[in-house]
Amino acid sequence: MRIIFGFLAAGLAAASAVTLSSVPKREDVAKAVPGVTASAAKAVATLVDKPTYAEHIAPIFNRSCVSCHRPGEVAPFSLLGYENAKKWANMAHSVTESKRMPPWKAVDGFGEFKDANRLSPVEIQLIKNWAATGAPRGDKRREPAAPVFYGGDWTLGKPDxxxxxxxxxxxxxxxxxxxxxxxxxxxxxxxxxxxxxxxxxxxxxxxxxxxxxxxxxxxxxxxxxxxxxxxxxxxxxxxxxxxxxxxxxxxxxxxxxxxxxxxxxxxxxxxxxxxxxxxxxxxxxxxxxxxxxxxxxxxxxxxKKEMDMAWVFNFRVNIPANEPNYRLEQTYPIPVPITVYATMPHMHLLGKEMKAWFELPDGSQKPLVYVDDWDFNWQLIYSIAEPMKIPAGSKLRVTARYDNTSDNPRNPNNPPKRVTWGEQTTDEMFLLIAYYTRD
Ligand code: HEC
The missing domain is CATH 2.60.120.310 (Copper type II, ascorbate-dependent monooxygenase, N-terminal domain)
Structure with a gap:
């Protein structure tokens, strides 16, 4: 299981950070995210038939892939530099087209997140065209400088x-x-x-x-x-x-x-x-x-404020064998005004989607997160781009769906059998955590 416990907006930690050339100041880190977000704005926007590594692919890989695909990091090979990138051109096309890479599961348009690592349709097409035309390098002089990774031991500087x-x-x-x-x-x-x-x-x-x-x-x-x-x-x-x-x-x-x-x-x-x-x-x-x-x-x-977590459970998980679309929901009352910073959906192997949103007292809704392609291997904490103010009297609504058929390739039981709440990976869970402070 690869849980991405990032607690991004409000900030957890991860060793494989895209890092800086010097130790960042605390204020700067709070403000700007090194790596992905800093350059995420620079989506490669123009579609061309014959993209080159130098002009089109390097910016995409450096922004969205090399945080994991570099020596010593979690991914099994490096995508740093032309020689490495070229070797993986075809595979890169197939995994980006199928949206397997980069791993990012929140549905676009339902909530906005920091560090959202998504490729645009144009970028996916560029990788495809690049692979199809033999992965040319282009003009070496136009290649962006290789991203600099902080060489020190601790990305945020020396811990207390x-x-x-x-x-x-x-x-x-x-x-x-x-x-x-x-x-x-x-x-x-x-x-x-x-x-x-x-x-x-x-x-x-x-x-x-x-x-x-x-x-x-x-x-x-x-x-x-x-x-x-x-x-x-x-x-x-x-x-x-x-x-x-x-x-x-x-x-x-x-x-x-x-x-x-x-x-x-x-x-x-x-x-x-x-x-x-x-x-x-x-x-x-x-x-x-x-x-x-x-x-x-x-x-x-x-x-001024203590960070707290709301754990939205539904223990009544009871999924019959061969049920393709088992649905559960939970409502969590918000009695006091809060600010929400991040969220983490959690299910096990039968989970297929989880959606969470706030219902405000005036009847309006605020999206929190929607994962429509749940993957147990990539459990992320989604940091909300702008911390969200939620008034007292609101409700946090969460729904989830599960697939307990043999069409679900992750189903741990063959043939499928009834699955209920439990801690083992082969049991199921319904849990959504929201990180908040009281206002
Ligand atoms: C958060 C870390 C992370 C990021 C970001 C990431 N990858 Fe990966 N990638 C992995 C890991 C871990 C694996 C090996 C395990 C797996 O396949 O899930 C992998 C596997 C792959 C594979 C091999 C798939 C296979 O079937 O063997 C390719 C190709 C790939 N990544 C390309 C990319 C590209 C292209 C990007 C950027 C657009 C990217 N990855 C971004 C972590 C990452």
Whole structure:
């Protein structure tokens, strides 16, 4: 599973950031996003029959692909530079035409997002024409400069605190995926206000994604104490942490940039809380080690607003076998005025679409997000371009559809069988998280 826990608008973190040539100032990072968004405005607009790498393709790849497709990053090959790009021209055409790449699942026109990584129809056609005409380079001198990636360790600069397991975790060559939860005790007497995080996976070959959970009741101490393999942390079922978390600081998955939260907002870590770093490991076929680190950026001044998450669940998931279009919905009342920054839909393998919007007291509607082609492998946090003010008395409406037939290639059961709510990937979920502050 590749969760893109970016918490973009309001800012989570991700190691594979498109980065800057120098350490950005906090204010600048809050304002401008390096990489994708900065250049996203510059869509390549003119369709030509014989596009060249230099003039047409490089700008597209540099903007939308190389954040993941470069050495040391999550994608299996690099698309940096003409030689690499040319090798992949035909495949690039096929995956962009089918919209598999770049991975971005929110339907255009329903909500507006930061970092939206989408190709325009013209750009898709340009890649197609380029591949069909033998992927010519064109005039080398017109090639844009290669994007510069921040060479330092931490994209947002040196974190105020770096947390991790006490020693590298050893993962065997073979077996099922592992969800390991590393417990970090803060032992702080004061609340800690976190204004941004950046996660550095220690070993890109095995780290699938990372989620950072808050554990104000220190339930994780008990779970850790039961561990018998002599290593740090404890294991839990797929995706769960074994206790009800008091929140999350976000996490990491391929391709997302670290961000600070909006100015003067922060996640509150209650005094004495544990922080649990959950790492989803996928084995490489060899014995591996990983020490994933999380950098915390603390608010320098007391935040005006605490970032909160609304978890919109519907536990009544009960999907009959062979049902192609099982529908569920949930309504979540908003009793106080809030500002909404980001959202994350979540389902498992049978999910096919999820849609969320606000119904305001005056009867009008505000779109939040619509994913019509749910892919368990690309779970993104969608950051709203302009934080949205929602008045008291509004409702958050969420609908979802599921496909429990054998036409769904991800269906874990063959033949299909009834599937209900649960934490295993082969169970189902209905969950939408909205990140908000109270006004
Ligand atoms: C967020 C990270 C990310 C971005 C952005 C991204 N890719 Fe990928 N890409 C991947 C990963 C990971 C894989 C391998 C796993 C997979 O196929 O899903 C991949 C696989 C591919 C493949 C191989 C498909 C196959 O069947 O083997 C091609 C071709 C490709 N990407 C092209 C592109 C192009 C072109 C762009 C930009 C328009 C792009 N990607 C943007 C992460 C990304």
């Amino acid at each position: 605190r770096i947390i991790s397991a006490s020693k590298p975790f050893k993962l065997g060559a073979e077996g099922a995926d592992v969800y390991r939860n590393f417990v970090v005790r803060t032992d702080s007497k004061e609340p800690m206000y976190v204004n941004g995080i950046d996660v550095k996976p220690g070993n890109a070959k095995i780290v699938h994604h990372v989620i950072v959970f808050l554990d104000p009741n220190k339930s994780s101490d008990r779970l850790q104490a039961k561990t018998v393999d002599g290593q740090d942390g404890y294991e839990s079922g797929e995706g769960g942490v074994g206790f009800l978390p008091g929140g999350s600081l976000g996490g990491w998955a391929p391709g997302v940039r670290p961000r600070y939260l909006a100015p003067r907002t922060a996640f509150k870590v209650a005094p004495g809380s544990n922080i649990v770093i959950q790492v989803h490991y996928h084995r490489s076929g060899k014995q591996e080690e990983d020490l994933t680190r999380v950098g915390l950026y603390l608010a320098k001044e007391a935040p």
